[in-house]
Amino acid sequence: MAKVTSLNRLIPCKIFQIVPAKTILSNDIPAGLWPVMLTPFKSDLSIDWPAYDRLVDWYIASGASGLFAVCLSSEMFLLSEDERLLLAKRAVARARGRVPVIAAGAFGDRDEIVAAFVKRLMATGISAAICLTNQFCTEFESAERWQKAADRILAAIDPSVPLGLYECPQPYPRLLTPAQTEWAARQGRFRFLKDTSCSMQVIRSRIGALRGTGMRLFNANTPTLLDSLHAGARGYSGIAANYMPKLYSWLCANFAAEPATAERLHRFLSVADPLVGARYPASAKTFLHLGKFKISPKCRLANPAFSEEDILVLTSLRDEAVAWHRELGLGDIIFDAPSV
Numbered sequence: 001m002a003k004v005t006s007l008n009r010l011i012p013c014k015i016f017q018i019v020p021a022k023t024i025l026s027n028d029i030p031a032g033l034w035p036v037m038l039t040p041f042k043s044d045l046s047i048d049w050p051a052y053d054r055l056v057d058w059y060i061a062s063g064a065s066g067l068f069a070v071c072l073s074s075e076m077f078l079l080s081e082d083e084r085l086l087l088a089k090r091a092v093a094r095a096r097g098r099v100p101v102i103a104a105g106a107f108g109d110r111d112e113i114v115a116a117f118v119k120r121l122m123a124t125g126i127s128a129a130i131c132l133t134n135q136f137c138t139e140f141e142s143a144e145r146w147q148k149a150a151d152r153i154l155a156a157i158d159p160s161v162p163l164g165l166y167e168c169p170q171p172y173p174r175l176l177t178p179a180q181t182e183w184a185a186r187q188g189r190f191r192f193l194k195d196t197s198c199s200m201q202v203i204r205s206r207i208g209a210l211r212g213t214g215m216r217l218f219n220a221n222t223p224t225l226l227d228s229l230h231a232g233a234r235g236y237s238g239i240a241a242n243y244m245p246k247l248y249s250w251l252c253a254n255f256a257a258e259p260a261t262a263e264r265l266h267r268f269l270s271v272a273d274p275l276v277g278a279r280y281p282a283s284a285k286t287f288l289h290l291g292k293f294k295i296s297p298k299c300r301l302a303n304p305a306f307s308e309e310d311i312l313v314l315t316s317l318r319d320e321a322v323a324w325h326r327e328l329g330l331g332d333i334i335f336d337a338p339s340v
Helices: 049-061 081-095 111-122 143-156 178-187 200-210 225-231 245-254 259-277 282-290 308-328
Strands: 067-069 101-103 128-132 163-166 190-195 216-219
Touching: 049 067, 049 081, 067 081, 081 101, 081 111, 111 128, 111 143, 128 190, 143 178, 178 190, 178 200, 190 200, 200 216, 200 225, 216 225, 225 245, 225 259, 245 259, 245 308, 259 282, 259 308, 282 308
Parallel strands: 067 101, 101 128, 128 163, 163 190, 190 216
Antiparallel strands: none
């Protein structure tokens, strides 16, 4: 892989501010950046709790509107039930009301098991329990079977619990059909939809179906992000937030007021996107580690070796991100996690 060259040129700096998030009501899903949280591990692959606290502070200092704990980026399928609950509880405790926290992790082959774990998740203080669209039935079952299973699980969960839907790509991708999106919007129980369709046609259709309801669409895909924001998406909840959260936060907050700068920034983020996804999440932890963030590159999922060339590529990506920070007036240092 060739070394990344400069993707933008600096122009005279304008100062922009990311407004700190306010304390949020439990059923509110504010617009903006919702990072999908990493789980830092020690050398023995136990959870590194001080590093997790630093991550929470870093996301919030970077302008996050909320935190998505216990997700695929968290390596949730390789966590125990207790670990998933502890991660959610710790994120809520560390956030201290500055932003809301949502979490997934309610898995099981029986409705009552899923419902019971949702109850335990909500007891951690999160603002919504997120259901995986691929957990309702197996990969080869029909949309009709999915709908019946979703109805059953919804009936088993306390109706006062705010929910969300996450089109998690593993163990297999299951995208909502138009009918399923309309069904979810009509329930009045879902607050959050993490869209992984990577299709503006699908996104526009879904935004139309959700309009006037309490359910919000958050795009996980960078190349379609700017168009989706203009179409009415509420923000970004994707893996690149673990590399350059301030840039995504700025884009979500300023895309309408500063369209020319937003367009240039979006082009940079879209070109960088293949680098972001390569050997993730180890690459994200390595990227942060190179920026002097106190986090180990260790993962439970996989620990690929990073060659000298790989490190040069990630360093070049970091340098470009720093240049964008300077242009936007966001500060030179993007990897600090201030203590709270």
